[in-house]
Amino acid sequence: MERLKSHRDFVTVLKKRRKVSSRDIVAHYMMRDDIAVNSEPNEDRSAILEDTATGFESNTPAAFSDTLMHAQNIENAKRLGLAVSKTVGKAVVRNKVKRRLRVIAKDCESLLPSGCDVVLRAKPTAAEVSFDSLLKQVQKLFCKINKAISSCEDCKTHENNQ
Template sequence: MERLQSHREFTMVMRSRRKVATQDIVAHFRVPPTEEDGVPSSFCRRLGLAVSKSVGNAVVRNSVKRRFRVLARRHEDMLPPRCDVVLRAKPSAATASFADLDVQVAHLFDSGWSAGSRMRALTHETRRHDGEQATS
């Protein structure tokens, strides 16, 4: 997975309003527009990490980020080929075991994408029906 780097990219994902939470992690998802909308086809999965000072000191925060990167890489196949994900650590993530975080990331990626695909399908259907009604 590539990384989200700019503040603008993070805020676009955080504003998408598609989020799923577990005990220690909150995941925000954004599926970008298709190539028809001007987004290059080389766009791929991108990951952003948000670990605030409430999680712990710098050593603890970096440890949590390393764990998140490994887990995201492990479960990235559960995501669509083109998506942005921001994983936000809750303070309890610092004391959670790797196995617990592994289960939570798998759940987040599975349920976040499932909800996202349903939402996108509903939006697409609504637009198509609205367009058909307008042309009638």
Template sequence: MERLKNHGAFVAVLRGRNTVVSKDLVVHFLPRGGFDTPDVEGIRPEWRMGLAVSKAVGNAVTRNAVKRRFRVLARTHEGLLPRSCDIVMRARPSAARASFQSLDSQVVRCFGNISRSRKIRDAHGATAKHGTHVNRAVTTTSDTASKREIGA
């Protein structure tokens, strides 16, 4: 897992308007490239994460505790996310009072919803069950005309 390090990266994810919402957190996501797109060094790109915890969540100690919980949960469940995806986990004010188990189940649900998202599948190529690629047949007007002549 890498971090989103600059303001432009955060803004790009937030403006993408792809969100998954739960009781205590909102996860914004933005697909980048394909699953097997090599990075500059020839390594598959990882997903990147940013955290947004506003002052409405609590004082500095509380906000940092929420951020630590989010980092642990994101590392624990990173296998649920597709590679080449940027996410921003935004805490709602109720996240400060939520139990770790509650946040854990919410992160699992949100990350699962992201990986099943149509926007992720469209960005990375549609895949069917068991990771096989789905071929989409495109019928052109000449194919349709020849089918009419044959009587198909």
């Protein structure tokens, strides 16, 4: 699972105002197809190709196909951002929560559709719950996201495990 790194990416996901929540985590999500439909003409796929073309000589066909494949991988990648504020705890506690959420998100990645950006926001109670509890919550959240976007075949399995 790729990471959301720039502030702009986080803000874009949070502005879509699509979210699902559990007791200890809130998941904000967005499909990157939504951006492609609503984007301005300057921000189309050619911009992605230009951004990913750095480092390649653009006059060779092989370089263009590599660039195109890289751009398609970016479009299909599932990306995760973490938001763990100071209300969760001091730095050691926040980092522990982030480590747990990264591992859990990697394990549950298959529950999300391709091209989905997710920001997991930890509530202050997330520092006190067990790993298994966080795992079940993230599975449930990712299934809710998948249901909202498409149909999730594995959701019944995860809902029955709780």
